[in-house]
């Protein structure tokens with residue numbers, strides 16, 4: 001299947017892979033430009049990842065942080081939205097192949113912007129994922145919500161004190177912004193929101209353990225803000241375990257090793273959450289190999305100063321997939337990268353400037369922030385460091401500013417306002433599907449792979465099985 005725009009033939013064709021922060025901001029920048037843009041994403045929504053933890057902990061609903069891509073771009077006539085998973089990029093043929101649910105779509109391009117982001121990394125221990133979901137998608141956040149609420153429900157009905165303790169112990173792996181925000185919110189849920197809602201258990205007995213391999217939480221924020229965040233978490237009842245590497249995650253709990261003493265600790269826990277590492281989309285390696293470039297350990301592609309790869313001036317890689325000047329994997333880097341790539345293409349298409357005249361990408365650091373608890377956030381802007389209530393107000397304003405859609409902003413502002421004055425949370429729906437679907441799909445895929453291999457073996461045996469009893473094989 002080949003795609004082309006209605007009434008857009010002859011125009012410069014731009015394909016954007018991914019409608020996250022980088023891809024969406026690039027697409028928006030093309031508004032009114034004389035180009036035909038196709039943006040392809042495997043989901044139908046633009047995900048505001050920084051607020052995933054609020055979906056996981058029942059503050060916001062999923063729709064509020066994941067508006068429809070098609071709706072956002074509905075008024076941009078030169079943009080076509082395709083929902084499909086990109087499987088292949090052929091940089092010589094300038095062609096992208098996407099799987100549209102069983103059917104392949106071929107998208108030809110003149111310029112390509114690759115913004116497929118990053119997934120969770122378990123540092124080679126992929127089996128940890130079965131019991132400790134990461135937090136990268138709406139599905140992940142809803143599964144975590146189901147695991148967290150499910151833990152309290154099970155604890156309420158068990159008669160076994162050891163099992164109750166295990167159910168009321170939550171382990172968050174990774175002390176970056178996501179881990180800190182999640183641990184803080186779990187503490188608020190346990191010690192504030194759910195306090196009066198159970199009859200057999202006291203949710204104040206809940207134990208929340210935050211484990212990190214480094215010497216502080218929020219490493220990139222610097223020592224002072226890291227210490228403040230730790231103190232605040234500890235004051236809320238979170239156990240912060242530093243310099244410790246997780247060595248095993250099982251159904252029963254989490255084992256970690258103190259890197260200074262080599263002492264191993266096992267914490268029995270039902271709900272475990274992984275927020276420790278990221279790996280760039282494998283599309284990066286796939287493209288880099290074709291252009292003779294080697295990816296880094298996290299799978300990021302080293303890019304030129306104009307965000308292109310190797311010798312190919314038409315392939316831009318941006319956001320979490322790119323490696324340049326040790327820029328962090330944050331939304332601003334992706335957004336500014338997307339806008340830069342779009343501006344560069346527009347300039348060359350409309351004004352005839354040459355790739356040699358490109359100005360290098362110049363990142364403007366607007367700072368980083370993480371919320372620790374209600375009314376408390378840490379903010380780092382160049383040398384300025386802010387924490388506490390003022391930080392929380394800054395966090396609030398900035399997140400409202402960057403959320404997409406007036407309704408989402410209004411609903412989020414209302415929910416946060418309500419959450420400040422009330423203990424309740426209104427988005428605690430949890431279903432069996434949310435709890436089991438990810439692992440069920442994984443098992444189904446393994447089964448299908450094994451069945452696929454088995455049927456290939458059977459076919460090969462039938463085809464090449466000279467001297468074999470082919471009847472026995474086919475029976």
Ligand SMILES: Cc1cc2nc3c(=O)[nH]c(=O)nc-3n(C[C@H](O)[C@H](O)[C@H](O)COP(=O)(O)OP(=O)(O)OC[C@H]3O[C@@H](n4cnc5c(N)ncnc54)[C@H](O)[C@@H]3O)c2cc1C
Nearest residue numbers: 018020021022042049050086116117319320329330331334
């Ligand atoms: C839980 C969490 C909290 C965060 N908090 C913050 C924060 O507070 N502040 C901050 O600045 N940053 C934060 N980040 C990081 C920030 O979200 C990322 O840096 C940013 O999203 C990167 O943008 P991107 O466009 O590169 O990728 P993404 O925004 O991840 O977008 C990638 C898009 O590509 C699509 N895609 C992937 N593979 C394919 C494929 N093969 N075919 C088609 N489509 C594909 C995905 O569906 C997705 O829509 C957080 C991230 C997470 C996970």
